[in-house]
Ligand SMILES: NC(=O)c1ccc[n+]([C@@H]2O[C@H](COP(=O)([O-])OP(=O)(O)OC[C@H]3O[C@@H](n4cnc5c(N)ncnc54)[C@H](O)[C@@H]3O)[C@@H](O)[C@H]2O)c1
């Protein structure tokens with residue numbers, strides 16, 4: 576089959592690789608009809624996340640048709656259309672029973688989990704196409720993919736619903752939803768969202784749906800800020816004003832009740848702290864660039880809530896722990912527990928309460944995936960989301 580493989584920093588290629596097969600009884604094989612490129616993929620493309628090997632198949636946002644089902648999987652049948660959560664979770668362990676699927680203890684094979692155990696104290700959960708730290712599973716930017724624990728993860732899509740309306744149930748829609756939920760929004764709240772990429776935009780949409788009175792969105796790309804405005808947000812261009820000062824002014828001197836960091840470890844901007852972070856990262860003396868996280872903690876009101884869907888991988892330098900403690904902030908974060916939200920969000924899509932198609936700017940054949948990565952990284956203003964179609968344009 577054809578699949579997009581990681582070869583090194585800024586080097587991804589579509590190659591012919593062996594077809595996947597059933598390995599465990601609960602597996603299924605899915606023929607991919609749509610798969611998207613995520614901001615998290617850029618962290619691999621830029622080689623900020625370690626644990627990649629040349630030839631690894633990328634992609635964790637995908638959907639398609641079930642073409643084979645293992646003998647121990649009675650939940651799925653051949654021919655069904657499914658969206659697959661990026662988190663691989665067994666459904667039965669201590670964590671899955673608590674619906675903390677992104678903490679599943681069974682989906683990262685022992686010898687791979689050892690590496691992340693050293694880095695984080697406990698092993699990470701398995702995920703598709705996201706380095707050997709999360710199990711080294713082949714991803715879904717491919718014609719076919721093996722889905723482990725396929726009786727737990729995949730959500731079956733009713734006939735007649737086109738791919739683009741439901742594809743983002745695999746990751747960014749539940750991620751935006753959980754980012755807002757982690758803000759514990761109260762009526763009258765003002766929520767500030769850093770980053771108007773796909774995750775930030777879905778966080779804005781979700782914050783309103785969960786009862787926020789005002790949302791203030793921060794970015795520097797005019798088109799992405801425009802999309803935020805269409806969703807009802809007020810906007811701040813961080814290249815034009817000082818963000819904390821602007822937020823203070825817009826909230827009567829109090830600050831936002833809740834703040835969402837939908838940027839993560841590769842923050843942009845020419846502020847002194849961010850330039851120092853970039854230099855340190857470039858010579859291997861630092862891992863993450865937590866400029867936005869610092870700003871979020873400084874800008875949030877006293878007693879406020881901080882939600883971090885943006886991905887961080889290593890260590891944060893000059894982290895304002897004093898402000899965090901003295902202001903009594905609450906922080907919630909994590910990879911998304913997609914399986915917890917998938918059914919509810921599918922229902923909201925079907926009822927018309929949520930539209931996900933507005934952020935798709937480009938649809939490309941899988942063969943053009945390398946071009947898609949380049950565009951998503953280098954032309955962020957207009958390239959808001961790239962969807963790859965491995966089977967041409969039939970879906
Ligand atoms: N927690 C999860 O499970 C999960 C799931 C998906 C994505 N993510 C993470 O969410 C983050 C966003 O993903 P995305 O797909 O929207 O990415 P993206 O790269 O498309 O968007 C990031 C946006 O942040 C903006 N930005 C950069 N620096 C900024 C700054 N200083 N202030 C304000 N805005 C700034 C950029 O201009 C860009 O529009 C990434 O870190 C990604 O890895 C997390």
Ligand SMILES: [Zn+2]
Nearest residue numbers: 613615636746
């Ligand atoms: Zn993603």
Ligand SMILES: [Zn+2]
Nearest residue numbers: 665668671679
């Ligand atoms: Zn589990």
